[in-house]
Amino acid sequence: MKPYAEMTKEELSEEIASLKKEYAQFQKLGLSLDMSRGKPCKEQLDLSMEMMDVLNSSSDLYCENGDDCRNYGVLTGIQEAKVLIGDMMENNPDNIIIYGNSSLNVMYDTVARAYTHGIMGNTPWCKLDKVKWLCPVPGYDRHFAITQFFGIEMINVPTSPSGPDMDIVEALVSSDEAIKGIWCVPKYSNPTGWSYSDETVRRFARLKPAAKDFRIFWDNAYGVHHLYDDKQDYLIEILAECKRAGNPDMVYKFASTSKITFPGSGIAAMATSPNNLEDILTQLKVQTIGHDKVNQLRHVRFFGDIHGMVEHMRKHADIIRPKFECVEDTLEKELGGLGIGSWTKPLGGYFISFDSYPGCAKDIVDKCKKAGVKMTKAGATYPYGKDPKDSNIRIAPTYPSMEELQKAAKLFTVCVKYSCAEKIYSERFKKEDQ
């Protein structure tokens, strides 16, 4: 089939009529599918069920150093968990704090602490007239929700397959003292799946921020979440690179095992410089009696070491790789050559990013919903939910079964075609019709 933009009025009319019928048939199926959130599927969760056996009533619940994991104390996490998560994050265990079950909560707390108490002696953000933030787009809605909640002005930064546009990042960060942070998902980014190039990471580490309390919020959520054995993205480690560049305190790095073991019951962590750690500890010791050490121990005993985790991730990949390929194949088969959409083909992470013909994303998501398939809200990948082109849609293929996914992906392409055909028709021929 030829590109919609090159069709005659009659051809496009026929295509729309045909798509209308196809869409109506889908509506009759009474589907109830969800491709909206990056949730592991049941089979993935089952991979970690043996984690429920590694601690039992006969177990020794003491750490290697003799601390009783059941009792109070050990504020920053047990050493063996720091070693495991250090290997996962590619950081020294001494640079790590192990938290509770949600890295999002750690990020929220980090913004909140800067807001109430300031970073390393700088003015608390609540005392400033204006705080701004850089948001590479498309990005992660829950990041944007945090900065929005604190009334922080978010500035879009375009991204490409090599990462955020560093010319823009450098220019803004070095000139505006009100810019205090940037959200980064550097590897298998949410939603594009792109990973930052070596040059991008190097330029991040060499930023010259106008604000002393500017921090890079480096959410390495998908650090070990590869889809393939033979094709994997590698990232320059940002803490080390910042240290080499003379900017040791510029990064807070986040990660968790949410998409490795159980999303609700994993362990989250931050890696950062000794100065930042000291700053954080003045609050942490007031904030909590410590995090769940038994669960930390459970994770350590389950994985053994980083190799155990890598082997475990391979099993995840075996489950979800076919799902990514199913969506990609369907997109290619149904939309290839039509000139109404482009999409990413990530080597890891949880999402495929789809860009439709401009002005159609909301309508596509709406059409999907009305046929029983829930997609991430259009606009969600942009601050304030506002996609200026109304074009980007995040596809989350992991949760549905293969059978469901095939239906959902096919329906999605029907909605894309239907919506874009109508849009193009309206742009090209509506005046004639009037």
Next chain:
Amino acid sequence: MKPYAEMTKEELSEEIASLKKEYAQFQKLGLSLDMSRGKPCKEQLDLSMEMMDVLNSSSDLYCENGDDCRNYGVLTGIQEAKVLIGDMMENNPDNIIIYGNSSLNVMYDTVARAYTHGIMGNTPWCKLDKVKWLCPVPGYDRHFAITQFFGIEMINVPTSPSGPDMDIVEALVSSDEAIKGIWCVPKYSNPTGWSYSDETVRRFARLKPAAKDFRIFWDNAYGVHHLYDDKQDYLIEILAECKRAGNPDMVYKFASTSKITFPGSGIAAMATSPNNLEDILTQLKVQTIGHDKVNQLRHVRFFGDIHGMVEHMRKHADIIRPKFECVEDTLEKELGGLGIGSWTKPLGGYFISFDSYPGCAKDIVDKCKKAGVKMTKAGATYPYGKDPKDSNIRIAPTYPSMEELQKAAKLFTVCVKYSCAEKIYSERFKKEDQ
């Protein structure tokens, strides 16, 4: 022996000389004991080891409503955990949010949220010139640390066995709009072990705060932590009483299973009014992906219901009751009639509160430390660590073994006698000596 204050100079000199020797002998023992924190002992932790068996790799990890506890979602906690904790807190499950492992963290967050965003539409506290707080004394050092961390001015309120002095509380709360909260441990209070009388609770519920965003921080940490079967304190339930009094939104109530199962790996909760819950949820949904539902399920499966928890608490009591009695007996035997100290005899909770002859607490704690027994820092039971009488010492008898405790308690009484005798001697006879 007669009261120190009635001794002659010679009698007191002899007593001091004798105590000096006794103290020196203790120093030679090379003790290393800890009565400083309210930590369960190993035998208490062992009571919950079977909780490690209730979930295993063959378990069904779904809630009663079909939600998978392993995955994301269920922001406010699983229903069956709300029912269990509701029974524990004496509140409707619908009024409850289940959090992570630390109720202290929930209290911190609650203050932090009021500071950054305000309570139910009121001005965020960070935008106010002054925020004040009432602190019944002696009280819990980690409460005071939170309000101090946020620069909130803390005002001491004296307490008696029936609770805080409500004349003072009412007068201050109704006249000063800057007063936004009060820390309360209403049952088996930290450190006195006293429980609020019915009249005290009723007067709390009928407060007429000048500030619309005044909240009672009701930390019912020891709600089910009785030492005796036949002698137990009962408390009027504060949420219900506030509702009856027309003040439904005035209370945040906190609790946890930290001293029921594992201090590091329990579950914490808040109970409050629907209006407050709605207010909290606007933040909670931004702050976290939810708390550890697997651990919630583990607690529910372990206890079954509130009766199971009550039976479990009886076992705790059997372990720690003799420890409380050991300390109380030693205090009575060694200090009775000397007029240099008084102490509480709680029916539950984790502490005995000791008041020495004024001006001696720091010295007593210091003397204990130098003989190898760590006590809670003198002054810790007052805001800013400042006990105006330098008199109160919190004794935490649960953690040491009985054998250790006997030694530690004995040493403590030697230090009390030694320090108070010196102090009284200095006050009465020092001028003569000069």
